Amino acid sequence: xxxxxxTAMMDAIVLSVVGKEPEGTYGYxxxxxxxxxxxxxxxxxxxxxxxxxxxxxxxxxxxxxxGRNRRYYKITPGGTERLQAHLCDWQDYxxxxxxxxxxxxxx
Amino acid sequence: xxxxxFLLALNDALGSMTGDERSAAIKYYSDYIDDAGxxxxxxxxxxxxxxxxxxxxxxxxxxxxxxxxxxAAAAEASRTMPPPAPRAPGGMPVWAWILLICLLFPxxxxxxxxxxxxxxGAIGIGIGFFATTFALLICGVVLVCVGIVTAFSAPPLGLLxxxxxxxxxxxxxxxCMGCVFLCRTVIPATARFxxxxxxxxxxxxxxxxxxx
Numbered sequence: 001x002x003x004x005x006x007t008a009m010m011d012a013i014v015l016s017v018v019g020k021e022p023e024g025t026y027g028y029x030x031x032x033x034x035x036x037x038x039x040x041x042x043x044x045x046x047x048x049x050x051x052x053x054x055x056x057x058x059x060x061x062x063x064x065x066x067g068r069n070r071r072y073y074k075i076t077p078g079g080t081e082r083l084q085a086h087l088c089d090w091q092d093y094x095x096x097x098x099x100x101x102x103x104x105x106x107x
Numbered sequence: 108x109x110x111x112x113f114l115l116a117l118n119d120a121l122g123s124m125t126g127d128e129r130s131a132a133i134k135y136y137s138d139y140i141d142d143a144g145x146x147x148x149x150x151x152x153x154x155x156x157x158x159x160x161x162x163x164x165x166x167x168x169x170x171x172x173x174x175x176x177x178x179a180a181a182a183e184a185s186r187t188m189p190p191p192a193p194r195a196p197g198g199m200p201v202w203a204w205i206l207l208i209c210l211l212f213p214x215x216x217x218x219x220x221x222x223x224x225x226x227x228g229a230i231g232i233g234i235g236f237f238a239t240t241f242a243l244l245i246c247g248v249v250l251v252c253v254g255i256v257t258a259f260s261a262p263p264l265g266l267l268x269x270x271x272x273x274x275x276x277x278x279x280x281x282x283c284m285g286c287v288f289l290c291r292t293v294i295p296a297t298a299r300f301x302x303x304x305x306x307x308x309x310x311x312x313x314x315x316x317x318x319x
Binding site for chain 2: 007026028029042044046047048049050051
């Protein structure tokens with residue numbers, strides 16, 4: 001695909017993917033889910049997760065799985081709020097671009 | 108490369124991070140490689156790239172995030188402070204630019220006057236060119252007519268005058284071609300050139316469009 005994914009878009013996608021799991025999800029699964037939709041390198045996700053965690057949008061907890069401790073990511077209320085804001089921006093952006101591409105009847 | 112080698116190299120490459128940050132990153136990738144399954148180890152390591160590349164992407168994002176935080180903090184701080192003096196491009200305040208221009212007038216005034224003089228001179232030449240064309244054509248026509256009339260009373264003189272008139276007409280025709288060239292090529296090109304200079308001067312004063 002020709003369109004690059006900016007930082008805000010990545011944040012929104014990751015928050016959305018993690019937000020779909022109320023109990024949280026882990027890094028590998030997050031990466032697979034995101035990569036099923038957009039082409040990003042596997043090393044792209046960690047900086048995004050780290051940043052969202054620092055911003056208080058995600059929290060982590062460790063849980064035992066297969067004899068080791070696996071780190072899970074869960075969305076916070078702050079993260080849900082930010083996701084909503086991103087979704088509003090996306091709707092706005094999508095409408096405007098569709099208007100440019102397809103004209104007024106596309107709304 | 109084994110998982111252990113990868114993680115050790117990554118740990119080294121992240122040396123500039125704090126201990127907590129670093130161990131969080133190592134844990135993430137350790138989990139990641141485990142979750143991918145041992146059979147996928149080679150694929151995963153290939154996809155991730157070298158430990159140095161992975162470290163670079165983490166550090167780059169950390170740097171960008173820090174700059175964003177600094178930028179946000181600076182924006183907060185400046186909002187509580189009185190607004191600074193309007194800034195011209197180049198970072199100097201407007202009053203400094205005005206002062207500089209005033210002080211430097213012995214330099215730019217003669218330059219501007221010379222350019223103005225050149226421009227007026229060029230216009231003068233153009234006007235002269237057009238005038239010459241008209242003069243030649245009109246003279247040529249008049250002389251030919253006079254020549255024809257004179258030819259009835261004094262044929263050699265009449266023919267001479269007609270001949271001179273024709274020469275005048277032909278030179279006038281050449282000048283006419285020159286006028287056409289001036290009108291179609293030189294004048295529009297000059298206008299476009301001046302226009303480009305003006306738009307470049309004025310575009311620099313516009314603020315850059317926001318990045319989406």
